[in-house]
Amino acid sequence: xxxxxxDWYQLDNAAxxxxxxxxxxxxxxxxxxxxxxxxVDPLLLKTALNQVLDxxxxxxxxxxxxxxxxxxxxxPHEADVQPDVKNICYRINFKENRGFLFRVYYHDKRIxxxxxxxxxxxxxxxxxxxTLVAQYxxxxxxxxxxxxAVLDLNDEPTAEEQSDAYRQYADSKAKYDRRDKNxxxxxxxxxxxxxxxxxxxxxxxxxxxxxxxxxxxxxTEFLAAQLxxxxxQKQLRxxxxxxxxxxxxxxxxxxxxxxxxxxxxxxCIRVKLNPAMGDYTFEEILRxxxxxxxxxxxxxxxxxxxxQNMKVERNVALRATPLWLKDLVVGISFAITxxxxxxxxLSNIGKVELPPEMYPYIEKYMFFTGPGQRNGGRCGVISxxxxxxxxxxxxxxxxxxxxxxxxxxxxxxxxxxxESNRV
Amino acid sequence: MSYCVHCGVxxxxxxxxxxxxxxxxxxxxxxxxxxxxxxxxxxxxxVPKHMRRRFVAYIISVVMLIPNIVCSLANAIFYADGFWSFxxxxxxxxxxxxxxxxxFTKKLRPYLMWAFDTVAIAFYIFFFFVMRYETRASWYYxxxxxxxxxxxxxxxxxxxxxxxxxRHWVLQTxxxxxxxxxxxxxxxxxxxxxxNFTKAFYVGVIIFISCIVLLAFLIYxxxxxxxxxxxxxxFYV
Numbered sequence: 001x002x003x004x005x006x007d008w009y010q011l012d013n014a015a016x017x018x019x020x021x022x023x024x025x026x027x028x029x030x031x032x033x034x035x036x037x038x039x040v041d042p043l044l045l046k047t048a049l050n051q052v053l054d055x056x057x058x059x060x061x062x063x064x065x066x067x068x069x070x071x072x073x074x075x076p077h078e079a080d081v082q083p084d085v086k087n088i089c090y091r092i093n094f095k096e097n098r099g100f101l102f103r104v105y106y107h108d109k110r111i112x113x114x115x116x117x118x119x120x121x122x123x124x125x126x127x128x129x130x131t132l133v134a135q136y137x138x139x140x141x142x143x144x145x146x147x148x149a150v151l152d153l154n155d156e157p158t159a160e161e162q163s164d165a166y167r168q169y170a171d172s173k174a175k176y177d178r179r180d181k182n183x184x185x186x187x188x189x190x191x192x193x194x195x196x197x198x199x200x201x202x203x204x205x206x207x208x209x210x211x212x213x214x215x216x217x218x219x220t221e222f223l224a225a226q227l228x229x230x231x232x233q234k235q236l237r238x239x240x241x242x243x244x245x246x247x248x249x250x251x252x253x254x255x256x257x258x259x260x261x262x263x264x265x266x267x268c269i270r271v272k273l274n275p276a277m278g279d280y281t282f283e284e285i286l287r288x289x290x291x292x293x294x295x296x297x298x299x300x301x302x303x304x305x306x307x308q309n310m311k312v313e314r315n316v317a318l319r320a321t322p323l324w325l326k327d328l329v330v331g332i333s334f335a336i337t338x339x340x341x342x343x344x345x346l347s348n349i350g351k352v353e354l355p356p357e358m359y360p361y362i363e364k365y366m367f368f369t370g371p372g373q374r375n376g377g378r379c380g381v382i383s384x385x386x387x388x389x390x391x392x393x394x395x396x397x398x399x400x401x402x403x404x405x406x407x408x409x410x411x412x413x414x415x416x417x418x419e420s421n422r423v
Numbered sequence: 424m425s426y427c428v429h430c431g432v433x434x435x436x437x438x439x440x441x442x443x444x445x446x447x448x449x450x451x452x453x454x455x456x457x458x459x460x461x462x463x464x465x466x467x468x469x470v471p472k473h474m475r476r477r478f479v480a481y482i483i484s485v486v487m488l489i490p491n492i493v494c495s496l497a498n499a500i501f502y503a504d505g506f507w508s509f510x511x512x513x514x515x516x517x518x519x520x521x522x523x524x525x526x527f528t529k530k531l532r533p534y535l536m537w538a539f540d541t542v543a544i545a546f547y548i549f550f551f552f553v554m555r556y557e558t559r560a561s562w563y564y565x566x567x568x569x570x571x572x573x574x575x576x577x578x579x580x581x582x583x584x585x586x587x588x589x590r591h592w593v594l595q596t597x598x599x600x601x602x603x604x605x606x607x608x609x610x611x612x613x614x615x616x617x618x619n620f621t622k623a624f625y626v627g628v629i630i631f632i633s634c635i636v637l638l639a640f641l642i643y644x645x646x647x648x649x650x651x652x653x654x655x656x657x658f659y660v
Binding site for chain 2: 086239421
């Protein structure tokens with residue numbers, strides 16, 4: 001990276017859009033949390049956090065305004081931890097929390113970190129949280145090594161970890177048309193501003209994988225098909241014109257391109273279902289999902305999506321536009337089109353690999369996608385060992401989506417334990 | 424360890440009811456003291472302050488105040504043309520009450536806004552017409568005030584009706600349609616009685632009859648499930 005070793009960073013390609021979208025009521029914030037076996041000590045957690053931050057220079061930053069772009073500047077303050085709140089993933093204000101773009105919380109046995117998406121994607125933030133928890137456990141007296149998602153704090157941060165991998169790998173000549181129609185949304189009574197309902201289903205990863213395998217699908221395909229089917233059935237019950245449905249699925253590009261970046265390196269593929277084509281059974285929906293995912297989840301197609309995003313950044317006229325005007329246009333266009341083209345979201349971080357001696361201290365990992373503006377079913381999936389957490393964030397009061405999803409899994413023989421912030 | 428009898432999922436030990444369907448957790452051994460369990464989520468939400476919004480409202484208020492003060496002072500010095508600065512003051516006041524004042528309240532208070540807006544509009548008409556043409560004061564009291572009050576109360580009753588219960592959009596359209604017709608008829612009648620403006624009365628009657636025809640159609644649609652579904656499909660936004 002051209003400014004490696006300096007105390008400022010350019011935002012990566014995906015991150016450039018997030019500060020403009022940020023508003024008083026909505027931010028692109030998500031949470032990665034870990035439940036331990038013992039109650040968390042906040043003082044040790046704070047010490048661990050400040051030790052870990054040196055290893056993650058792209059997290060130890062605050063957001064500043066340039067003339068044409070935002071940029072990250074090294075944060076001179078010490079990071080702090082705070083007791084958890086009920087409305088997790090609430091909006092981020094760049095002037096609060098000493099300018100840090102993440103918030104570290106503790107609650108009983110739980111350590112959780114809310115991240116502003118501009119810092120990094122799900123994988124990068126899981127690495128940060130895992131390294132933080134490993135360091136916290138070391139301070140508690142455990143002997144924890146390094147490996148998997150836990151980085152060695154004695155190593156120097158590499159230029160590759162801090163690089164914008166989009167810039168490195170986006171070289172497709174193909175065009176990708178991202179225009180889309182307005183999709184169906186499961187709507188209901190909205191919770192107040194800054195509030196969102198979260199329901200976690202804790203289950204055995206092997207049981208869920210077994211259920212998916214019985215249908216001949218991978219876990220992501222199986223869950224995407226279930227989500228599509230739930231929304232499809234719900235729309236059929238409503239007396240409305242049948243609209244198309246679309247599930248947005250972020251794909252970790254590190255699986256296709258050899259990058260080790262700890263910033264954003266993800267694009268979203270879109271799996272659709274058109275009820276105008278006729279009636280669908282679950283098996284037919286699953287087949288649709290599998291076909292579309294196989295078509296889109298391959299390096300050349302993903303590269304074309306990535307390159308299309310880069311084209312916007314490379315456009316000379318756009319680059320010369322002042323930042324305030326860019327933010328204004330992004331803010332207005334987001335306010336008009338927010339989530340219009342997606343019915344739901346399914347983000348699967350996958351299995352978190354840890355050093356073997358760390359597993360006995362970990363109860364479970366949790367991943368919460370941020371609250372949507374219109375989507376009632378934004379799902380996050382993460383697993384550690386044999387424990388898998390499926391989280392549904394719902395900005396509406398109704399529980400129809402999550403109830404249907406979890407009861408379907410129960411009927412398939414998966415034991416599900418529910419935790420929720422609903423009263 | 425408790426399970427929801429309807430959903431089949433295991434519930435957290437601290438849960439008083441199922442988070443998915445709301446079924447309460449009933450323990451047959453309630454007399455046996457249970458160990459206190461910590462809830463998996465914190466119970467207090469963090470509600471960010473509304474300072475930024477209010478701050479912007481303050482700034483706009485100050486910006487609006489400056490030309491008003493300048494014009495009032497200029498008017499006091501150059502009095503020969505009469506009280507012309509009242510027009511600017513009245514317009515600014517109306518705009519401030521309607522667009523800026525709501526940002527000073529933390530929560531949306533529709534009834535308070537309704538009261539303020541009604542008074543502001545009544546004053547605005549007073550400033551604009553009565554101050555200019557003092558001889559027409561009777562027009563204001565006999566026609567303008569009754570019309571403004573009638574429309575304001577129509578809006579008030581509609582607000583109360585909509586906020587009490589969620590109404591079907593066809594029914595809402597029917598009520599709005601009826602109110603438009605009624606307002607046209609009442610305005611026509613007031614103008615005919617007080618100002619002897621017969622044409623206005625006939626126009627009011629025509630609008631009222633048209634609205635009643637549309638109302639009959641909408642009520643028919645609302646009462647028939649089939650027609651309601653058809654309308655919803657056709658006019659789906």
